[in-house]
Amino acid sequence: MNHLFLTAWTDILESLRARWFAVYTFVFGGILVLLFALGLTESRVMGFTGLSRLMLTYLQLSMAILPVFVLVTTVRSLSGDRESGVFEYLLSLPVSLSAWYWGKMLGRFVMVYTPVLLAMGGAMLWGGLTGVELPWRIFLYYSALLMVLTWCFLGIGMLVSSVARSVDVAQGTAFVIWLGLLLFLDLILLGVMVQQYASPNLVIGIALANPLQVFRTAGMMLFDPQLVLLGPSAYVILDHFGNLGFMVYALAYPLLLGTLMAWIGYQWFRRGDLP
Amino acid sequence: MISIQGLRKGFGKREVIQGLDLELEPGRRVALIGSNGAGKTTLIRCLLGEYHFGGEIRVDGKCPRKQRCEVLRLVGFVPQLPPPLKMPVGQLVRFVADVAGSDPARIVAVAHRLGLNIDQNRHQPFVRLSGGQKQKLLIAAALGRDTSLLIMDEPAANLDPEARGVFFELLAEKRDKEAVMLISSHRLDEVATLVNRVIELDQGQVVLDDKVDDHVDLNSRLACRVRINRPEAAFARAVGQWGFTAAPDGLQWEGSVAGPDRLRFLGMLSRYAGLLAGLEMKDAGHG
Numbered sequence: 001m002n003h004l005f006l007t008a009w010t011d012i013l014e015s016l017r018a019r020w021f022a023v024y025t026f027v028f029g030g031i032l033v034l035l036f037a038l039g040l041t042e043s044r045v046m047g048f049t050g051l052s053r054l055m056l057t058y059l060q061l062s063m064a065i066l067p068v069f070v071l072v073t074t075v076r077s078l079s080g081d082r083e084s085g086v087f088e089y090l091l092s093l094p095v096s097l098s099a100w101y102w103g104k105m106l107g108r109f110v111m112v113y114t115p116v117l118l119a120m121g122g123a124m125l126w127g128g129l130t131g132v133e134l135p136w137r138i139f140l141y142y143s144a145l146l147m148v149l150t151w152c153f154l155g156i157g158m159l160v161s162s163v164a165r166s167v168d169v170a171q172g173t174a175f176v177i178w179l180g181l182l183l184f185l186d187l188i189l190l191g192v193m194v195q196q197y198a199s200p201n202l203v204i205g206i207a208l209a210n211p212l213q214v215f216r217t218a219g220m221m222l223f224d225p226q227l228v229l230l231g232p233s234a235y236v237i238l239d240h241f242g243n244l245g246f247m248v249y250a251l252a253y254p255l256l257l258g259t260l261m262a263w264i265g266y267q268w269f270r271r272g273d274l275p
Numbered sequence: 276m277i278s279i280q281g282l283r284k285g286f287g288k289r290e291v292i293q294g295l296d297l298e299l300e301p302g303r304r305v306a307l308i309g310s311n312g313a314g315k316t317t318l319i320r321c322l323l324g325e326y327h328f329g330g331e332i333r334v335d336g337k338c339p340r341k342q343r344c345e346v347l348r349l350v351g352f353v354p355q356l357p358p359p360l361k362m363p364v365g366q367l368v369r370f371v372a373d374v375a376g377s378d379p380a381r382i383v384a385v386a387h388r389l390g391l392n393i394d395q396n397r398h399q400p401f402v403r404l405s406g407g408q409k410q411k412l413l414i415a416a417a418l419g420r421d422t423s424l425l426i427m428d429e430p431a432a433n434l435d436p437e438a439r440g441v442f443f444e445l446l447a448e449k450r451d452k453e454a455v456m457l458i459s460s461h462r463l464d465e466v467a468t469l470v471n472r473v474i475e476l477d478q479g480q481v482v483l484d485d486k487v488d489d490h491v492d493l494n495s496r497l498a499c500r501v502r503i504n505r506p507e508a509a510f511a512r513a514v515g516q517w518g519f520t521a522a523p524d525g526l527q528w529e530g531s532v533a534g535p536d537r538l539r540f541l542g543m544l545s546r547y548a549g550l551l552a553g554l555e556m557k558d559a560g561h562g
Contacts, residue, residue, distance in 0.1 A: 006373055010362065017361055017400075089358040089413075092323045094347035095374045274325040 003095045007103025008110070015111040020073045025115040027069075031061050032119045036126070051127045052135040052223065055120065059142050059219045062116065063212060066146070067153040068178045070112050074157030075170035078104065083167055088275035097274075101266050105158055113150045117143055138222055141247070145218055148254040152211045155258030159265035162272070181212045204236050211254045218250030276301045276424065276455045277322070281330035284317050284479075291317045292479035294330070299472075301423070304446075304456040306466045309476035315459045316355065318476070319426055322457070323352060334424065348375065351417030355428035355459070357401075357409035364404070364412065365397035371416045382419030385445065386412055389438045406433040418445050425449060425456045431466075443469060467542025495534035495558065501544070502527050502553035510547045517543070526552075531559055 015021045035054050081087055091100065120143055127134050156177060164170035184206055207213045217237065225243055237246055277299040284292040292314045299305060307315050320326045324339030324346060332339055339346040360367060368386075372379040383393045391411040401409065410433040417425060425446070431439050446456065446469055458466045463473065475483035499519070503510060506525035517540065519530030532540045537556070544551065 003374060006370070010366070010370055013366065014361060084359050085354065085356055086358040086360060088320070088325065089352070089354050089360075091325055092347060092350065092352040092354075093371060093374045094344045094350075094376075096344050271327065273320075273327055275320065 003099035004103040004106065007095065007100050008107035011104050011107030012111055015108065018077075020076075021111060024069055024073070024112070027065065028062075028115045028119050029122075031065075032058060032123055036123075051123060051132055052138050054123060055135065055138055055142055056219070056223060058120070058123070059145070060216075062146055063149070063215055063219070066112075066116065066149060067181070067212065068175070070150060070153040071157045071160070071174040071178055072171060073112075074108060074154060075161045075164065075174045076167060077108075078158070078161035079164055079167045079170035082161075082165075082275060085275065091274050097270050098266070101158070101269055102262075105154060105262055109151060109154055112154065113147055116146050116150070120146075141222060142219070144251055145215060148251050148258070149211065149215050152254035152258035152261075155261035155265070159261040159268070162265035162269040181210050184210050185213055185216065200236065208237075208249075208253075211257055214250050214253055218247055221247060221250075276303070276335060277457075278333040279330070280332075282318070282321060282332060283329035284314075284321055284326055290479060292321070292328075295476075295479065295481060297474070297481065299455050299457070301455060302453045303472055304470040305458065305472045305474055306463055306470040307457055307459040307474050307476065308461070308463050310461070312478075313476040314479040315476055316428060317479070319352075319428060319457070319459060322426060323347070323350065349422055350424045350426060351420065351422035353410075353413045353417050353425075353427040353430045355432075357406070357413060360401040363398050363400055364393060367401050367412070368393060368416070372420070375420045377420035382415050385419040386415035388445065389415060389441050390435075391415065407435055407438065410434055411438060414442060414445075418449065422449075423454050425454055425458075427457070428459045429461070430458065463542065463545075467538045467545070470538070473538070495560070496531045497534060497537055497556045498529075498531050498559040499540070499557075500527065500529050500553075500555040501551070503547070503550040504552045505550065507547070507550055510550055513543055513547070532556075 032054075035057055091097075120139060124134055124139055157174060160170050160173050160177070164173055207217070221243065226238070241249055277297070279295060279297040282292050282295040282297075283290065291312075295314075295318070307318070309315050317326065321328045321332060322334065322339060324343040327340070334346045335349060337346050362370070368379045368382050371377070372382060386393050389411040391408055393412075396404065396408070401412065404412065410430070414427075414430060417427070431442060434442060449456065456469070458470065460466050471486070473483065473485040474481055501514065501519070503526055511521065511525070514528050514530070517530055517532065519528040521528050544554070
């Protein structure tokens with residue numbers, strides 16, 4: 001088997017045995033079950049009901065949980081392996097560093113994204129069985145959004161794991177990054193900056209650079225195309241990108257950012273000491 | 276086979292290896308000795324291409340850092356501390372065989388010779404094996420494929436006497452194939468019987484490079500007299516195998532040792548260090 005896929009497959013099997021994966025799957029499956037149990041498909045927000053409403057809530061919850069989960073488990077696992085001597089042994093075998101690094105990322109991506117996708121797919125299946133209208137457009141776009149969000153934070157996690165020399169430093173850094181991105185959402189610091197008359201270009205620049213904010217705005221766009229919820233900054237976004245343009249940007253930017261972060265991480269990993 | 280020139284490696288401001296030069300020809304079996312912090316593990320990691328370093332290392336003409344896959348295909352490595360791998364034993368064997376382009380059955384066969392039944396432990400996580408079992412599996416993974424350079428960091432530390440015997444047999448088989456062996460150990464007596472060169476490192480520099488059989492006339496013999504402080508059956512058996520005979524009181528033994536075997540002989544004696552009361556070795560000319 002190609003070394004990249006062999007490494008990815010090994011990582012997948014490793015994740016299946018790991019406790020973090022059981023917890024992670026339970027959390028994402030559990031959220032959906034909980035949303036069904038709470039009767040969210042019956043409620044209505046801005047005219048949205050049924051599975052669309054459920055997926056919207058699921059997306060918002062995923063935005064809060066997925067990035068921190070991906071970051072912390074990735075850096076814990078990779079930095080932990082480095083610290084405990086797993087790298088010393090496995091990297092003494094004739095596997096190329098690129099196959100090792102990208103194989104790890106691929107395997108982890110499959111393991112992180114699959115439960116999220118299965119949960120969404122499960123909701124659609126349940127909707128199909130109970131005769132609820134199936135929001136295919138929302139399902140496909142939200143699945144793609146969650147995919148690029150996963151990739152983006154996985155890339156950041158790989159970079160942090162490559163740079164940090166210990167689990168503690170890696171975990172702390174990952175948490176600070178997540179917290180920083182969370183603080184610069186429109187609900188928190190960006191709102192304060194607007195209130196303090198900060199330059200609109202700066203505020204919007206930060207909003208467009210923050211993958212969490214991009215994800216949140218794109219998530220809103222499907223049910224609020226005019227971005228009324230976002231306030232005046234919506235004008236800038238819609239003037240510059242247009243509705244479709246921003247939806248494409250929301251997929252392309254996190255994908256590129258995650259790839260760039262992972263690539264920098266790979267260069268760091270390749271050029272530094274491995275164990 | 277291995278050429279090291281001006282090797283330097285530091286961590287922050289601390290230089291662990293300072294301008295080390297070394298040449299190892301095929302068939303060399305080297306005991307790499309030295310106290311903690313002497314630079315043994317750092318040297319090994321540089322050879323494995325795991326560390327960034329200054330100077331030059333060539334293994335079969337290739338740089339382990341830039342051509343790591345080509346170099347590592349030649350290398351069987353046994354680490355000092357078994358890694359806490361959670362993967363099951365069967366999966367680890369398959370993984371090693373797949374990346375090294377070997378047959379898992381060969382690894383299983385070597386493990387079996389060392390007394391580890393892979394089939395019985397196939398589904399058990401590697402990390403849950405006992406210390407000795409882990410060591411056996413790592414040795415099997417290193418020896419159960421075609422390698423021309425064996426790098427082993429304290430390989431026999433966790434092995435029971437029987438497995439140790441088999442391990443030495445396996446190394447002797449490799450020895451016949453002109454493989455280079457680099458065996459790092461705190462204790463020379465552990466590996467004395469296997470090696471034909473001793474390199475001692477201290478603070479990242481070679482302080483002793485004893486090419487045992489180069490300096491010794493292959494036909495020379497050493498007359499030896501060993502005095503012990505009490506008769507001991509195990510000691511009698513061990514020196515008896517070297518053709519030594521005892522004085523009537525059983526406290527003095529005399530015999531001769533071939534020059535090239537002196538390190539092996541001293542290695543054997545070191546097992547009975549508590550018994551030794553005196554040792555005399557004299558050049559006895561050609562045997």
